Each structure stands twice: as C-alpha cells, then as structure tokens.
Amino acid sequence: MTFADQIGEPLITSERFRFSTRSLLICVAVIAVLLAVATYAVRAVNSVRLVVMDAYRVWGTGELLVDFMNANAQRWPNDWNELESFYEDTTRAYTVIENFNDIRDHIDIDFNFDPASITFDNAEDDPPFRAVWLRNGADSRYVGAGPNEIVYTHLRRLADTTSKPKSTDGEP
Incomplete structure (x- = not known):
C-alpha cells in the first residue's frame, strides 16, 4: 500500500500540476530573459x-601634478618615482587617489612634457597638449577637471600673473 492510498487522496493530481512543453519553454524563456536583464544591469x-x-583618478592626478609643479619651480616630474616621492611626502588628500599605485596602474603621463613650451597666443580654453591620459583609452573626466585642463588652467594663470605689469601708483 502506498502513502497516497493510506491518506485517501493522490498527492499530486495530474490536472492541477500538469506542465505542457509550451509552459516549460515559456518558464525557461522568462528565466533566461531575467538573467540577461540582470547581467546587463x-x-x-x-x-x-x-x-x-x-574621472576622479584623472582629476586627482591633475591636482597632484599642479602641486608638484608649484613645489618644484613649475618643473614637470621626470618619472613616476619622483612623482611618487612627492605624493608620499605631501599631506594633501587628493580627489579619490587611495594610493599611488592606483594612479600608476590606471594613468599614463608623458614625462617628456615641458610646461615652459606652452604658449597662450590663442583664445582657446582647451589645452593644446595631451600630457596625461587614461591607460584604457577612455576620456572619462568631469567638465573642467581633466588632468590636462587642470594643468593648462594652472599654466595660463601663471602666465596671466607674470605678464601683467605691476602698478606703481597703488592701483591694480
């Protein structure tokens, strides 16, 4: 005697829980779509x-390079080691730079770049150079906070302050 016979009714009725091939395929398709949507999300x-x-990494790198230049007579760093030494000695917290290896792993810097070679003859606001970029080739940056923009803005400000004649009569 089976358990179903003992309790007097069948455990599963075939009409109630009957899956057709069509129902099974629909369930599989729904699950596949849900998995695809979840994976995409x-x-x-x-x-x-x-x-x-x-975007935060390049922003922080731009700030770091400007600080390096300010501390080194507007000179560009010679290599990663020199920039790392400056980073380790500074007390400033840079935008989202957790450690120096994070910069080194994700960002490339043209250490042959010469800030003194930049001229400001044109009225362009965009930097005429590309000295810092992401290794993955992306152009992720916040408006006005790209590393080249930060360096260019710094150099432009320096040029503006050094090119303005000093007033001798006490007026600006």
Whole structure:
C-alpha cells in the first residue's frame, strides 16, 4: 500500500500540476530573459562605477601634478618615482587617489612634457597638449577637471600673473 492510498487522496493530481512543453519553454524563456536583464544591469552599474572612478583618478592626478609643479619651480616630474616621492611626502588628500599605485596602474603621463613650451597666443580654453591620459583609452573626466585642463588652467594663470605689469601708483 502506498502513502497516497493510506491518506485517501493522490498527492499530486495530474490536472492541477500538469506542465505542457509550451509552459516549460515559456518558464525557461522568462528565466533566461531575467538573467540577461540582470547581467546587463550589473555590467551597466559596474561600467558607470569605472567611468566615475576614472574621472576622479584623472582629476586627482591633475591636482597632484599642479602641486608638484608649484613645489618644484613649475618643473614637470621626470618619472613616476619622483612623482611618487612627492605624493608620499605631501599631506594633501587628493580627489579619490587611495594610493599611488592606483594612479600608476590606471594613468599614463608623458614625462617628456615641458610646461615652459606652452604658449597662450590663442583664445582657446582647451589645452593644446595631451600630457596625461587614461591607460584604457577612455576620456572619462568631469567638465573642467581633466588632468590636462587642470594643468593648462594652472599654466595660463601663471602666465596671466607674470605678464601683467605691476602698478606703481597703488592701483591694480
């Protein structure tokens, strides 16, 4: 005697829980679509997170380079080691730079760049050079906070302050 016979009714009735091939395929398709949407959403969120992190990295690198130049008679660093030494000695917290290796792993710097070679003859606000960029080739940056823009703005301000004649009569 089976358990179903003992309790007097069948455990599962075939009419109630009958799955057709069509119903099974619909369930599998719905699950596949849900998995695809979830995978896409996770990748999209991760992609946005990486873009934001890259934008902060280049921003912080631009700030670091300007501080290095200010501390070194407006000279550009010669290599990663010199920039790292400055970074380790500074007390400033840079935008989202957790450690120096984070910069080195994600950003390239043209250490042959010469800030003194930049002229400001044109009225362009965009930097006429590319001395700092992301290794992944992306152009993730906040408006006005790209590393080249930060350096260019700094150099332009220096040029503006050094090119203005000093007033001798007490007027600006």
